[in-house]
Amino acid sequence: MTKPSNTTGFKKLLPGLILVALFFLAAVLSYLWTPYEVDSIDIKNRMALPNMQHWFGTDHFGRDIFSMLMVGARTSIAVAFIAVGIGVIVGVPLGLCAAAWQGRWLDELIMRSNDLIFAFPALLIAIMITAVFGPGAVNAIIAIGIFNIPVFARLTRSGAMALWAREYILAARVAGKNTVQISVEHILPNILNLLIVQATIQFSLGILAEAALSYVGLGAQPPVPSWGRMLADSQTLISIAPHLALFPGLVIVLTVLGLNLLGDGLRDWMDPQLRRQRS
Amino acid sequence: MLKSFRLILFSLLMLSGVTAFAAKSGITIGMQLEPPNLDPTGGAAAAIDEVVYANIFEGLTRFASDGSIQPALAKGWSVENEGKKYVFQLQENVQFHDGTAFTADDVKFSIERAQAEESTNAQKGLFENIAGVEVLDDSTVVVNLTNPDGNLPFNLAWGDAIIVAVESIENAKTAPVGTGPFVFNNWVQGDRINLKRNENYWGEPAKLESVTFKFISEPTAAFAAMMAGDVDAFPVYPAPENLPQLEADPRFSVVLGSTEGETILSINNKSEKLSDRKVRKAIAHAIDRSALIEGAMFGYGTPIGTHFAPHHPAYVDLTANSNYDPELSKSLLKEAGVGNLELSLKLPPPAYARRGGEIIASQLRSVGIETKIENLEWAQWLEQVFKGKDFDLTIVSHTEPMDIGIYVKPDYYFQYENAELQGVMETLKSESDDEKRTELLQQAQNIIANDYVNGFLFQLAKTGVANSKIQGLWENAPTQANDLTAVFWAE
Numbered sequence: 001m002t003k004p005s006n007t008t009g010f011k012k013l014l015p016g017l018i019l020v021a022l023f024f025l026a027a028v029l030s031y032l033w034t035p036y037e038v039d040s041i042d043i044k045n046r047m048a049l050p051n052m053q054h055w056f057g058t059d060h061f062g063r064d065i066f067s068m069l070m071v072g073a074r075t076s077i078a079v080a081f082i083a084v085g086i087g088v089i090v091g092v093p094l095g096l097c098a099a100a101w102q103g104r105w106l107d108e109l110i111m112r113s114n115d116l117i118f119a120f121p122a123l124l125i126a127i128m129i130t131a132v133f134g135p136g137a138v139n140a141i142i143a144i145g146i147f148n149i150p151v152f153a154r155l156t157r158s159g160a161m162a163l164w165a166r167e168y169i170l171a172a173r174v175a176g177k178n179t180v181q182i183s184v185e186h187i188l189p190n191i192l193n194l195l196i197v198q199a200t201i202q203f204s205l206g207i208l209a210e211a212a213l214s215y216v217g218l219g220a221q222p223p224v225p226s227w228g229r230m231l232a233d234s235q236t237l238i239s240i241a242p243h244l245a246l247f248p249g250l251v252i253v254l255t256v257l258g259l260n261l262l263g264d265g266l267r268d269w270m271d272p273q274l275r276r277q278r279s
Numbered sequence: 280m281l282k283s284f285r286l287i288l289f290s291l292l293m294l295s296g297v298t299a300f301a302a303k304s305g306i307t308i309g310m311q312l313e314p315p316n317l318d319p320t321g322g323a324a325a326a327i328d329e330v331v332y333a334n335i336f337e338g339l340t341r342f343a344s345d346g347s348i349q350p351a352l353a354k355g356w357s358v359e360n361e362g363k364k365y366v367f368q369l370q371e372n373v374q375f376h377d378g379t380a381f382t383a384d385d386v387k388f389s390i391e392r393a394q395a396e397e398s399t400n401a402q403k404g405l406f407e408n409i410a411g412v413e414v415l416d417d418s419t420v421v422v423n424l425t426n427p428d429g430n431l432p433f434n435l436a437w438g439d440a441i442i443v444a445v446e447s448i449e450n451a452k453t454a455p456v457g458t459g460p461f462v463f464n465n466w467v468q469g470d471r472i473n474l475k476r477n478e479n480y481w482g483e484p485a486k487l488e489s490v491t492f493k494f495i496s497e498p499t500a501a502f503a504a505m506m507a508g509d510v511d512a513f514p515v516y517p518a519p520e521n522l523p524q525l526e527a528d529p530r531f532s533v534v535l536g537s538t539e540g541e542t543i544l545s546i547n548n549k550s551e552k553l554s555d556r557k558v559r560k561a562i563a564h565a566i567d568r569s570a571l572i573e574g575a576m577f578g579y580g581t582p583i584g585t586h587f588a589p590h591h592p593a594y595v596d597l598t599a600n601s602n603y604d605p606e607l608s609k610s611l612l613k614e615a616g617v618g619n620l621e622l623s624l625k626l627p628p629p630a631y632a633r634r635g636g637e638i639i640a641s642q643l644r645s646v647g648i649e650t651k652i653e654n655l656e657w658a659q660w661l662e663q664v665f666k667g668k669d670f671d672l673t674i675v676s677h678t679e680p681m682d683i684g685i686y687v688k689p690d691y692y693f694q695y696e697n698a699e700l701q702g703v704m705e706t707l708k709s710e711s712d713d714e715k716r717t718e719l720l721q722q723a724q725n726i727i728a729n730d731y732v733n734g735f736l737f738q739l740a741k742t743g744v745a746n747s748k749i750q751g752l753w754e755n756a757p758t759q760a761n762d763l764t765a766v767f768w769a770e
Contacts, residue, residue: 061638135653221652221653222636
């Protein structure tokens, strides 16, 4: 039983890993080298089809689309990574607290505030924040980050609650460890796999959210390239130069697909191990 | 079974045939912006005039498509007392849409209302020179001026100077009542405004039975609506990149005309770094207009070198004064002693601003000026830039006709002040000799061009797209209007 599930997990893991690695590589490489400067406008050369000089063609200002996508990957990663980071750093301790003092007022307070944030659609919160504090990458990060908090808090709480009933926790308590120590030393390491899988999925959602915010003009501001804005800019040009929308669209799809495959693969891959550990 | 099926098919064919052959009597006009209200005497928004001007409301005089001034509610007029007294003979038997009669009293009321202290008229300057209005009889009215002014018929043709009635002015914002060939029918906020033909119109009645203005802010949606036939005409089509495609389609005709829209890179003249003429000159020389027009407008637009419409007889071509010369820009910046100039560039939604802004930012960067682009919605732009004057640079098209007068208002958003120009414009006010007026206007154009008040970019082209069967739409836009009086469907 364990063996086939292991291989299917790997089948998803590998393509996911490759896609995500490519995407990270492009972003890192863009710091050192891009085929062209992303802010050099060359009107005469605009909307060129993919060719040897410009692998993905040029946009409506004559900028190299390949270079813009590379730099755009940087923006996407930065926004999504920090946003997930906010969610983990704030959400996980909150979830641990809620589980440790389960049923008490602290648990209620944390979980009901989470419900409050959860009640609003993520994009709506993001639009509200950027409308109040002005558009920009930093505000997009905060907006997406806030939405990530309840996701991690809930997951941590439910994962931790199942563990609190276990005997080895009781043993730790008998050994004289207090609630905080148990949470950090015994609960957290045992729910880490859950968190890693969720973080991967949230990462892909973060990239989508960043693209959506940039698309409506609330993400990173020009001239910083961003995938979402590239899509928005090419919208009216789709009938004359479809490749302007095709490449950013494709990159977003592949990245999100890669991250989802990676998340799924990781879950399948970690799950049997976990079972073996428990037994 | 088969028989009944055939019958159904036949009747369906008949039905579709009937609808296809009946002459269309209504029209749907696409507009990018929805008006905030429908009172042209109380707000500056161009969209108000684009709905009501010449359709619902009329003035004593009016603009024609070629920019000439034609009589409207005034049959004719005579000038007396060396240009200080205008006697207007009014049209008789004219009724407002609510049935009340139009008389000389309405003219007096409208002008005095616009002049009043508490008036929110956006163009109060048009009435500044009017000393008083006298009613001689029901159809004769006298307008007395402080200084002689040959331009009064032009001033009274503006949408801000239309004639309203004391009985109906209270609700003009939501239910306008005028004398025009169309009557306001209903307004579905956020979607459309519908007008119906005025069956009791005093002049030649409109050919269309009904008119719908549909508001489509997204250029992509505008293209889709045009292709699907949801709108019949888009007088100011928002996406120039689609024009070649629409032009190639036999269903549509694309008409290029002139507008009064001077598109400029407005410079905050009171901003610390930009109060220096050398810095402004450096900015002007850093801009490559042809790349800008090509890149932002896909070639639709005429370069300008000052704040004046190129199709106006008094226009002087001053583009050479601020030609593209990045080397000169760099040396000017060095001379001015400003290192690491970083300026804010706030952009409203239209494509000319958003796209133009990115191009200008790149051109400024190559001479060493960094810009921080901020994309704003219109409401934010009006609040921050227009009212708050919190900006360094912005791009906007000034679509009012003959609006060089904004350069003598020191509290206007770009905050320019120049005594010499104020003198010229003051003399212009009382000058009625055409040749001397032209001379003064050219002097004024030269002053603002040489002072590099703003970056003068291009004159917006009127890119109108319409179903090719529609006739009678305005080719040019001498004022912000969609005059539908003479529009009809040709078969």
